[in-house]
Each structure stands twice: as C-alpha cells, then as structure tokens.
Amino acid sequence: MVHRSAAAKKAAKTRKLRAAGRKATETKKRGAAAGANTKSIRWLSVEGRDIGPLGHGVEFFHIELGSTESGPIAFLDGFEWRGGRPAIVRVLQTHPDQVTPDHWLKMLNETREAVLVFLSDEGNLFDMSFRHGPIWIHVNG
16 A cells, blocks of 8 residues: 655645646636637746736735735736737636645636636726625736
8 A cells, every 4th residue: 555645645736736727727718719808818827826026917816815915816917908919817826725726726717717807898997896706806007
C-alpha cells in the first residue's frame, strides 16, 4: 500500500485544478465572443497569490475572500476594450489556503462569468455598485 505525502496530494490537486481551469477558460473564451460587446477577451492565468502590479482597470473581488486587503481574484487591464480592442483579464490560479481546490474552481467560474457580464454593457463601467452574484468591482481610473 502506497501512502502519498501531504505535499504530493496538494500537488496532485493543484494539477487537477489547473487542468480544469484551462478547460473552463477555453469554454469562457468561446462564450465571450458571443456574449460580450468586446471583439475578444484574453484570459491570462497568474500563478501565485497576487495578480501583480495594478494600474488602470477594473478589479474583481469575491465576497468569500473578504475585503480589498486580500486582493482581487481577477483584473481587467486598462480600458482599451472600450474602443473594440481585446480585453485583457488577469485571473489568479493559485487558491488561498482557506479555499479547497474544487471550491476555488467554482469561484473562478463565478468570476469569469461576472467579467463577461461586466463587459456585455459598457454602462457597467460607470456603475460603481456593479455586482454579479458574489463578485463586486473596484475601478482604478
């Protein structure tokens, strides 16, 4: 009987999550072209626990992760998408310790859906109270 270490189990779960995340990303990309006014959306996966330096754009937060101090789960980079250029969205792939990999995948799907809804109506940019399910935004102008 073979017993795997906790680190090996976590690594296996992370691989499973990444594979499922890639599949979900491809599904959302196909839906984005039909559902958003933007010509295309580039979904960029970000490893680690931080999206990185944020400039102008829209931060997407998940209510289960708490306040803005935990950082956004996704970031719509810039505002060039308003002119028909591709929207670039950075999405965290590494789940926080308090979230299971399966639940993280659900949270990522909720976030991707909220981004699509946000992009479907440019008026959402001026609605500082935009919410979609458990997702809320902060605009960096």
